[in-house]
Amino acid sequence: RDVSSALLLANVGDSGMLFPRESSSREIKELNGLWNFRADHSLNRNLGFEQAWYKSRLAESGPVIDMPVPASYNDITQDPRLRDFIGWVWYEREVLVPSGWVSEGTRVVLRVGSAHYYSVVWVNGIKVMEHEGGHLPFEAEIVEVLRNNPGGACRITIAVNNTLTLQTLPPGTIQHIDDPTRYPADYVVQNTNFDFFNYAGLHRPVMLYTTPKAYVDDITVLTTFADNIGLLSYQVSVLGSPNPTVTVTLSDKGGRCVASSTGPSGVLKVTDANLWWPYLMHENPGYLGEGSVYEDVYALPVGIRTVQVTNTQFLLNNKPFYFHGVNKHEDADIRGKGLDWPLMVKDFNLLKWLGANSFRTSHYPYAEEIMQMADRHGIVVIDECPGVGIKDIRSFGNASLSHHLAVMDELVRRDKNHASVVMWSVANEPAAEMPPAGFYFKTLMAHTKSLDPTRPVTFITDSNFARDKGAPYVDVICVNSYFSWYHDPGHLEVIPFQLNTQFENWYGKYQKPIIQSEYGADVVPGLHTDPPMMFTEEYQKMVLQNYHDVFDRKRKEYVIGELIWNFADFMTAQTVTRVVGNKKGIFSRQRHPKAGAFLLRERYWRLANETGLLPVGAKYP
Numbered sequence: 001r002d003v004s005s006a007l008l009l010a011n012v013g014d015s016g017m018l019f020p021r022e023s024s025s026r027e028i029k030e031l032n033g034l035w036n037f038r039a040d041h042s043l044n045r046n047l048g049f050e051q052a053w054y055k056s057r058l059a060e061s062g063p064v065i066d067m068p069v070p071a072s073y074n075d076i077t078q079d080p081r082l083r084d085f086i087g088w089v090w091y092e093r094e095v096l097v098p099s100g101w102v103s104e105g106t107r108v109v110l111r112v113g114s115a116h117y118y119s120v121v122w123v124n125g126i127k128v129m130e131h132e133g134g135h136l137p138f139e140a141e142i143v144e145v146l147r148n149n150p151g152g153a154c155r156i157t158i159a160v161n162n163t164l165t166l167q168t169l170p171p172g173t174i175q176h177i178d179d180p181t182r183y184p185a186d187y188v189v190q191n192t193n194f195d196f197f198n199y200a201g202l203h204r205p206v207m208l209y210t211t212p213k214a215y216v217d218d219i220t221v222l223t224t225f226a227d228n229i230g231l232l233s234y235q236v237s238v239l240g241s242p243n244p245t246v247t248v249t250l251s252d253k254g255g256r257c258v259a260s261s262t263g264p265s266g267v268l269k270v271t272d273a274n275l276w277w278p279y280l281m282h283e284n285p286g287y288l289g290e291g292s293v294y295e296d297v298y299a300l301p302v303g304i305r306t307v308q309v310t311n312t313q314f315l316l317n318n319k320p321f322y323f324h325g326v327n328k329h330e331d332a333d334i335r336g337k338g339l340d341w342p343l344m345v346k347d348f349n350l351l352k353w354l355g356a357n358s359f360r361t362s363h364y365p366y367a368e369e370i371m372q373m374a375d376r377h378g379i380v381v382i383d384e385c386p387g388v389g390i391k392d393i394r395s396f397g398n399a400s401l402s403h404h405l406a407v408m409d410e411l412v413r414r415d416k417n418h419a420s421v422v423m424w425s426v427a428n429e430p431a432a433e434m435p436p437a438g439f440y441f442k443t444l445m446a447h448t449k450s451l452d453p454t455r456p457v458t459f460i461t462d463s464n465f466a467r468d469k470g471a472p473y474v475d476v477i478c479v480n481s482y483f484s485w486y487h488d489p490g491h492l493e494v495i496p497f498q499l500n501t502q503f504e505n506w507y508g509k510y511q512k513p514i515i516q517s518e519y520g521a522d523v524v525p526g527l528h529t530d531p532p533m534m535f536t537e538e539y540q541k542m543v544l545q546n547y548h549d550v551f552d553r554k555r556k557e558y559v560i561g562e563l564i565w566n567f568a569d570f571m572t573a574q575t576v577t578r579v580v581g582n583k584k585g586i587f588s589r590q591r592h593p594k595a596g597a598f599l600l601r602e603r604y605w606r607l608a609n610e611t612g613l614l615p616v617g618a619k620y621p
């Protein structure tokens with residue numbers, strides 16, 4: 001494959017969104033910790049804008065409480081009104097900026113890792129940016145604002161609104177109920193069609209960072225190899241200088257320079273290249289070198305690997321790859337969807353214990369810090385955008401589609417250089433049988449392919465194989481099913497029949513490889529029965545076992561993966577089918593294993609031994 005011509009196509013958006021990294025030309029100030037916080041409980045939720053709360057210290061316009069960042073605000077207090085709050089909340093933090101930062105020749109950028117869902121940001125009372133979408137970063141250059149305020153004081157105010165509409169991603173609706181005989185006055189609820197709690201707030205780190213005036217704005221790297229030669233083709237975009245000198249070097253893991261080049265684009269050739277391999281497929285998985293760009297020094301971890309899809313296989317570095325992994329959520333006690341390092345490392349340790357080689361970012365892009373861990377540990381990722389719960393026909397209109405395209409722009413721009421990302425998922429379980437779904441998904445997937453011609457594109461379906469209007473455009477069929485759970489509850493004996501039929505139907509119609517992208521059963525940890533009954537540990541084991549028997553037959557043909565729903569229990573909205581959240585985890589929300597985890601662990605290590613290139617010592621006992 002000609003990587004440099006693919007690169008020309010892969011130019012995304014007009015500016016980059018490189019992860020902030022310190023270097024000899026860049027400094028970072030993390031703004032994690034306690035922020036001032038107030039929810040706007042006024043009837044129209046608009047008092048903060050009417051009274052311009054951003055103009056002075058938040059404490060001057062009313063009471064404030066401590067709010068940790070990053071975290072969802074919902075579970076931090078004992079106030080049910082804040083847990084279920086809908087509307088604007090206000091965060092504020094004051095920082096002192098080093099005087100060198102406001103000197104000529106330096107850019108200062110304020111970056112928010114993610115804020116759910118809509119945000120407006122002010123610095124010293126001056127609006128610097130707005131952003132729609134809850135799971136992707138946004139940033140603005142603020143040095144001019146800081147210069148107007150000698151002394152280095154920098155007051156950052158961020159208003160965040162979690163309201164979802166038919167045009168947001170994910171979509172939702174706001175329902176006003178005016179019935180004084182049954183509901184309190186001014187009664188409003190948020191309805192959604194997705195199965196996780198709509199946590200909100202500043203979920204990922206907020207930071208200030210500097211760059212020189214002439215700076216590396218974006219880097220795109222595409223890789224391939226032929227025999228023992230790794231080819232890494234790059235494009236560097238530099239802003240702030242008409243004729244930048246660009247020097248690019250590639251270092252191996254030990255920091256030795258293995259290739260270099262000059263100019264804003266080029267190809268680096270590495271002899272005896274170490275390829276990036278998935279966990280359990282090679283004795284040295286997740287191999288990353290580092291590409292560095294001068295004069296503004298930016299170092300990007302890079303892995304050399306290829307991805308291809310055939311009628312029956314998923315090929316990684318030309319070898320068949322079988323996804324044995326999990327679906328996850330960003331979710332935990334107290335912090336909700338807030339990035340949490342101990343939790344992240346624990347989760348990766350559990351993935352490795354399990355013998356999982358992959359996960360899907362159900363149902364929204366995960367923190368960049370998580371993607372970097374996946375790169376380093378060789379965990380393969382299906383990268384999903386927040387297109388979940390698209391069930392209403394009004395969410396297939398132009399406004400929705402153009403926002404969905406913009407979100408894919410942002411996602412590809414952010415994650416294009418991650419070796420771990422092997423496929424884009426544009427949606428989960430949309431109403432793909434509706435008439436407008438054909439045009440919608442055709443456009444969305446063609447757009448995604450034009451942004452990144454090197455990775456396959458899919459969406460996850462639970463529609464009928466014969467009526468699904470998006471499936472013709474995917475590279476890999478990803479199907480969710482819950483036989484013996486939502487259908488024929490309690491009847492394990494239907495699984496072999498229905499699962500076999502599911503696979504035959506999809507493959508028969510499309511001749512494309514298939515991933516079982518979800519399957520599972522709820523377990524309240526500690527519940528036991530024999531014979532197995534729904535919600536017990538035994539029943540989850542039996543569901544898994546029955547699915548696995550069919551996978552084992554079909555993976556010899558065209559099934560290329562299985563992702564359990566779910567890695568861990570997670571919080572949902574309150575409904576009669578959820579017992580303090582979704583309990584389909586093989587781990588509890590606190591990451592304690594249920595019986596199903598041990599069963600899966602045995603299976604995944606066995607699969608790794610069969611399909612991988614494990615050195616003897618790494619075998620599961």
Ligand code: GCB
Nearest residue numbers: 195428429480518565582584
């Ligand atoms: C699904 C959804 C997922 C749910 C899961 C369930 O099909 O994709 O978001 O949580 O089923 O447990 O119902």
